[in-house]
Amino acid sequence: MSRNVVGLLGQIRPINLLSSVKAEVLKAESPEHGFTSAFKKLIDKSFYAVGLCSRHDLGASTSIYLTAEKDGQSKKRTKGAFFQKLPNHDVTLEAAWPELFVDRNSRYWELPDSISFDCLSLVSDSGLRYRFGIQNNGGSAKAVDFVDGQPPASLNPGVCAKAAFSYEKSKDLWRIPETKEDLALAKGESGEFRNTAYDISMNDPHATISGIFDLFGSICFAVQHGKFSKSYGDLTRLDVRLDLPAASDLVKGLTLQSFLWLLPE
Numbered sequence: 001m002s003r004n005v006v007g008l009l010g011q012i013r014p015i016n017l018l019s020s021v022k023a024e025v026l027k028a029e030s031p032e033h034g035f036t037s038a039f040k041k042l043i044d045k046s047f048y049a050v051g052l053c054s055r056h057d058l059g060a061s062t063s064i065y066l067t068a069e070k071d072g073q074s075k076k077r078t079k080g081a082f083f084q085k086l087p088n089h090d091v092t093l094e095a096a097w098p099e100l101f102v103d104r105n106s107r108y109w110e111l112p113d114s115i116s117f118d119c120l121s122l123v124s125d126s127g128l129r130y131r132f133g134i135q136n137n138g139g140s141a142k143a144v145d146f147v148d149g150q151p152p153a154s155l156n157p158g159v160c161a162k163a164a165f166s167y168e169k170s171k172d173l174w175r176i177p178e179t180k181e182d183l184a185l186a187k188g189e190s191g192e193f194r195n196t197a198y199d200i201s202m203n204d205p206h207a208t209i210s211g212i213f214d215l216f217g218s219i220c221f222a223v224q225h226g227k228f229s230k231s232y233g234d235l236t237r238l239d240v241r242l243d244l245p246a247a248s249d250l251v252k253g254l255t256l257q258s259f260l261w262l263l264p265e
Contacts, residue, residue, distance in 0.1 A: 004056050009069060011049040015106055016145055017041065045072025061085035092118045100144070101155060109151050112139035123168050132163040170210030178204055203227045217244040 021038045028034030041047075051069025058064065065081040079096040099114035118133035136159050141151035154160055207223040219242045226234040 006054045009051040009053050011069065013047050017047040048072050088122050090120045103152050107146060107149065108144035109141040109155055110144055111137050111141050111155060114138065127167050127169045128165065129168055130165045135160045164214055166212055166214035168212045170208050173207040173209065175206035176204060203229065218242065
C-alpha cells in the first residue's frame with residue numbers, strides 16, 4: 001500500500017552551540033556578563049534550522065524523499081532521494097544543492113551541489129556486506145564555521161567512484177519470539193486495518209549486541225521492552241553505539257588512494 005507523508009523538521013547544531021556558549025563564558029569579565037553572552041548565543045538563530053520533508057511511496061519497494069530547509073543565516077538547502085529495494089540490494093540516488101557533509105572530526109563542509117548513486121548489498125548469512133557508488137561534486141567544498149584544514153578527498157570537485165566491504169554480526173542475549181497475535185491485523189479507530197504493532201520491526205522485546213567492521217569498527221548494544229502495540233506505555237528502548245575510528249588512522253594512506261577521480265578539464 002502506497003503512503004504519502006509530509007512533516008515539519010527542526011534542527012539544532014549542539015556541538016557548535018555548546019562550543020560557542022563555552023567560549024563566551026570563559027572570556028566574560030564577570031558572571032553576569034557571561035550569563036548574558038551565553039543567553040544571546042542560546043537564542044542565536046544561526047544554530048537552528050527549520051524545514052519541510054515529504055515521503056512518497058510509489059510502490060512496495062520504491063519511494064521518493066524530498067526535503068527543503070532554511071537555517072538562521074537564510075541559507076536554503078534542498079535535497080531529493082530515490083530509493084529502490086531489489087531482491088539482494090538497496091539502491092539510492094540522491095541530489096542536493098547545496099550539500100552539507102560532516103567529516104570524521106565533526107567539522108562541517110558545504111558543496112554547491114552533489115549527485116550520488118549508491119548500491120548496498122543486504123547482509124549475507126556469513127555477515128559480509130559490500131557497497132559501491134559514484135558521486136559527482138560540483139564546485140569546491142567550503143568550510144563551515146572554521147578556517148583551518150583541508151576538505152576530505154571525497155569532496156574534491158569531479159566524479160568519485162568508491163567501494164567498501166564490511167563484516168557485520170549480531171548476537172541476541174535474549175529475544176521474545178513473535179506469536180500469531182503479533183502478526184495479526186488490528187482495526188484502527190477510523191476503520192482501517194493495520195498491524196498490531198505500530199511498527200512491525202519493533203514488535204519483539206530483545207537485547208542484542210552487534211558489531212560492524214570495515215576500515216573502522218562499531219560496537220552496538222540495543223535493548224527493548226514492550227511491543228509498541230499500545231497507545232502508550234508499551235515501548236522502552238535503549239541504543240548504545242561505540243565507534244572505534246582509531247583503526248582507520250592505520251590505513252589512512254590506503255583510504256586516500258581508494259578514490260578514483262575523473263576530474264573535469
